[in-house]
Amino acid sequence: MVNTTERTALDKLPLTKLKGVGAAVAEKLATLGMHNVQDVLFHLPFRYQDRTQLAKIGTLRPGSEAVVSVEVVMADVVFRKRRSLLVRVNDGTGSLMLRFFHFTQQQVKQFTPGTRLQCFGEVRRGPSMLEMVHPEYRLQTQGVTLQKTLTPFYPATEGVQQPTLRKLSDQALDFLEKHSLTDWLPPELLQDFQLPDLVSALRMVHRPTPGADVNALMSGMHPAHRRLALEELIAHRLGLRLLRVQAQRNLAPKIPANSELAIKLQNSLSFTLTGAQQRVLDEVLSNMELGEPMLRLVQGDVGSGKTIVAALAAANAVSAGYQVAFMAPTEILAEQHLLNFSDWFEPLGVPVGWLSGKLRVAQRRSAIEAVAMGQQRIIVGTHALFQNDVEFENLGLAIIDEQHRFGVHQRMALRNKGASESSLPHQLIMTATPIPRTLAMTAYADLDCSIIDELPPGRKPVNTIAMPAARRGDVVAGVAKAIAENRQVYWVCTLIEESESLQAEAAEDTVAMLSELLPGSRVGLVHGRLKPLDKDVIMQQFKSQELDLLVATTVIEVGVDVPNASLMVIENAERLGLSQLHQLRGRVGRGSAQSTCILLYQPPLSQNAKERISIMRKTNDGFVVAQKDLDLRGAGEVLGTRQTGLAEFRIAELGRDSDMLDAVSDISDHLLAYSPKSVKGLIRRWIGEERKDYGGV
Ligand code: ADP
Ligand code: MG
Numbered sequence: 001m002v003n004t005t006e007r008t009a010l011d012k013l014p015l016t017k018l019k020g021v022g023a024a025v026a027e028k029l030a031t032l033g034m035h036n037v038q039d040v041l042f043h044l045p046f047r048y049q050d051r052t053q054l055a056k057i058g059t060l061r062p063g064s065e066a067v068v069s070v071e072v073v074m075a076d077v078v079f080r081k082r083r084s085l086l087v088r089v090n091d092g093t094g095s096l097m098l099r100f101f102h103f104t105q106q107q108v109k110q111f112t113p114g115t116r117l118q119c120f121g122e123v124r125r126g127p128s129m130l131e132m133v134h135p136e137y138r139l140q141t142q143g144v145t146l147q148k149t150l151t152p153f154y155p156a157t158e159g160v161q162q163p164t165l166r167k168l169s170d171q172a173l174d175f176l177e178k179h180s181l182t183d184w185l186p187p188e189l190l191q192d193f194q195l196p197d198l199v200s201a202l203r204m205v206h207r208p209t210p211g212a213d214v215n216a217l218m219s220g221m222h223p224a225h226r227r228l229a230l231e232e233l234i235a236h237r238l239g240l241r242l243l244r245v246q247a248q249r250n251l252a253p254k255i256p257a258n259s260e261l262a263i264k265l266q267n268s269l270s271f272t273l274t275g276a277q278q279r280v281l282d283e284v285l286s287n288m289e290l291g292e293p294m295l296r297l298v299q300g301d302v303g304s305g306k307t308i309v310a311a312l313a314a315a316n317a318v319s320a321g322y323q324v325a326f327m328a329p330t331e332i333l334a335e336q337h338l339l340n341f342s343d344w345f346e347p348l349g350v351p352v353g354w355l356s357g358k359l360r361v362a363q364r365r366s367a368i369e370a371v372a373m374g375q376q377r378i379i380v381g382t383h384a385l386f387q388n389d390v391e392f393e394n395l396g397l398a399i400i401d402e403q404h405r406f407g408v409h410q411r412m413a414l415r416n417k418g419a420s421e422s423s424l425p426h427q428l429i430m431t432a433t434p435i436p437r438t439l440a441m442t443a444y445a446d447l448d449c450s451i452i453d454e455l456p457p458g459r460k461p462v463n464t465i466a467m468p469a470a471r472r473g474d475v476v477a478g479v480a481k482a483i484a485e486n487r488q489v490y491w492v493c494t495l496i497e498e499s500e501s502l503q504a505e506a507a508e509d510t511v512a513m514l515s516e517l518l519p520g521s522r523v524g525l526v527h528g529r530l531k532p533l534d535k536d537v538i539m540q541q542f543k544s545q546e547l548d549l550l551v552a553t554t555v556i557e558v559g560v561d562v563p564n565a566s567l568m569v570i571e572n573a574e575r576l577g578l579s580q581l582h583q584l585r586g587r588v589g590r591g592s593a594q595s596t597c598i599l600l601y602q603p604p605l606s607q608n609a610k611e612r613i614s615i616m617r618k619t620n621d622g623f624v625v626a627q628k629d630l631d632l633r634g635a636g637e638v639l640g641t642r643q644t645g646l647a648e649f650r651i652a653e654l655g656r657d658s659d660m661l662d663a664v665s666d667i668s669d670h671l672l673a674y675s676p677k678s679v680k681g682l683i684r685r686w687i688g689e690e691r692k693d694y695g696g697v
Contacts, residue, residue, distance in 0.1 A: 007180040010038035040172040045152030052210035058093030075111035097131040116140040149207035184678040195227040229652035235686035240445035252293035253396040257285035259319030276454035294426035300452030301622035302586025322396020355381035461620040462589040488565040527553040563591035573599035574609040578629040
């Protein structure tokens, strides 16, 4: 390791130490995530040009970029569709046309026959020969000048363009000589993985040597790139681990198990808990008794009965005198929880409050007041619960459903609503998207994990069938038969468009079609554009069997619970991802009847779609589905990282780099045990000091 005593660490050097950077430029660089000289080194190129060698025109291929050294044969201004300047050049191996749409008279004069030029540009097929449109060129007075390394292109912003970014990274690379950038990863380890040391890796990605594997560099698969990604992933995991330790230094409410309220609630249920539910509940309850903040992820396949586990935990928290917040990512799911919780708690004399973004101002104000004053002990809602103006009297337990849709920062905001300065609320995070183990170790390194790995008794696996859309007639006949047998049916319309209004329209058309084909049956419609109250009314009607058939958009994806519904038709199933299909399918198979899910698809199917549909037919196991989903789509998509803090990786990508995750956890554990200094250094480098509270979330 480099001796760090006299030399300034690069993350302590402000950007203004670089030539050409004043306050104004520094501000712009900050928008690109650069705050100090070290950040410049971690701002990586996303593509490269090869200007290190001269190409012969005879060997050029369309689509490539090349430097050529040529002689002007003739230049001509032509007027076809647009006025353009055509300069025909030759290098002895072939001819090439340079085409300019914007040019000056000066330029036209420059290109006298016999003039030697050095040009760089993208090669395209032209009408008569290969062309370069607006190539970079210069008159070649003193021979050819070539670059010593590949030319990088950086993510740029207005006012900070490529030349500036190249000058800055040049300087930052020079600083590596005079200042220190500690390599926190042990050299033996890098050798084991055949990865370069930090400084070599940085030099390579910023200024690749001629002949470097550009494809590998651009796809992030070059060893230099992998090394940086590995380091970042390790830092991230360390951050979560360490901050978990910090969170656990805080106090949390001591919540005794088996309160009277909890026992009453459990006795009021029409079912007994499964072994898995009881085990997970015990894990949760003994965790909450300790007076240390619980950070627990409860995974359980759709229909495994997570909600009642949360409710029983909530009952104990309320009995101990604390408030409980229960959040869900969508209105419809939050409403579902509100209904469940109200059914369970209100007969026992505990009112359940509601806070959603759609409340009217006055309603919202009184809801917030009841929470702040402590009159409301249990409150269910959406992200509205995170808003700054929501304060709890003494929040003791935060329950978060479908965690993967919430951002890390939202979890953090909630955590900061703790019972007091030094006390954090317990957190119970529930997800129906099972997370493969290796991924969980990195993405949720801060959480303990409980798994409900058993479905309530009597559930039969859903029988899944795939059919081409052309057989819609047969499907409708099947729906008619199911309705005649008093079974209820979901018909899910999907569209590739994100637009809720288009989805709603398509759903309306489907309602019209099905009402015509199924005379006498009662058809309802829910979509994202309905008012919550109207949606509620329809869901309620479906639940109480006043409707036979519910046409829905994917808004019913999570949480909706109608045990008598035992047939689901999913249109355009080929367009949906595996996890989403699995979630949708989880709406049936909740009662004791044998359920069926029909995947209607539009042929021809892509290879990937074929695989997805075949997995769905083969298994009902959410963990198998999740693992396959990960293989097919990559981790980012599976976790929904676009909405979580995980998207904040600068270099790593969980999907692309998932093969390193085992190594990430091994190395992290090693560093935690033997190298506290490296742990600190890595966290500071990649996560930053200002984000100390990162890991408690
Ligand atoms: P999920 O884990 O998908 O959130 P829910 O909590 O919505 O599942 O539970 C699904 C359904 O199963 C609900 O109707 C719930 O009341 C019911 N349920 C939960 N636990 C049991 C059980 N042990 N036995 C029978 N039914 C149960
Ligand atoms: Mg649920």
